[in-house]
Amino acid sequence: MAAEAQSPPPAPPGWWSATDVQGGQTAVTRGLLKSVARHAAAHLDATLPGGAGGALHSLVDGYQPGVEDGLEVTFGTMRAVALPFYQRLWQEGWTGETPWDLDAPENANGTPLTFPELETAFGFDLTGFAAPAPAPVSKPGKSLPGAASAAAAGPQANLINPATLVAGGN
Numbered sequence: 001m002a003a004e005a006q007s008p009p010p011a012p013p014g015w016w017s018a019t020d021v022q023g024g025q026t027a028v029t030r031g032l033l034k035s036v037a038r039h040a041a042a043h044l045d046a047t048l049p050g051g052a053g054g055a056l057h058s059l060v061d062g063y064q065p066g067v068e069d070g071l072e073v074t075f076g077t078m079r080a081v082a083l084p085f086y087q088r089l090w091q092e093g094w095t096g097e098t099p100w101d102l103d104a105p106e107n108a109n110g111t112p113l114t115f116p117e118l119e120t121a122f123g124f125d126l127t128g129f130a131a132p133a134p135a136p137v138s139k140p141g142k143s144l145p146g147a148a149s150a151a152a153a154g155p156q157a158n159l160i161n162p163a164t165l166v167a168g169g170n
Contacts (some may be wrong), residue, residue, distance in 0.1 A: 028113040031069030037081055038063060040122050047126045048092050056088055076109025082121045089124060093132040096124060
């Protein structure tokens, strides 16, 4: 049987070129994840009419350098940090999907995250995206666009709360 040719990981989006993010095939550290999240929020600020939004800024503005920054990040931690970015994009009418299966088994959450996986997770490229005209304010009891997709993420019990990155937790 002939060996299948492996395709190279996708190139990072253009907005990554203006960041200090560099990596390879190695495991991702908490410090690198924090840096990528800060740059991704800045990208949304520059691209979306409403910017990254208060929830994302509350998350990333509290990131401080810490002794835990050298610790490896798991796939579950990345999902917990990246999902709010996708939720924000869905609020603005973006129709892309997360690069991971929202119904993926939770046992995958404990695997160490690699740099290509990080690039893919934060690889949203909004070049040419134009948010639709603002929708009327939703009525009580109605959910925002994308809420159903976010709800499909399933139980988050094994995911690390991204807010713990601020406090230096696990």
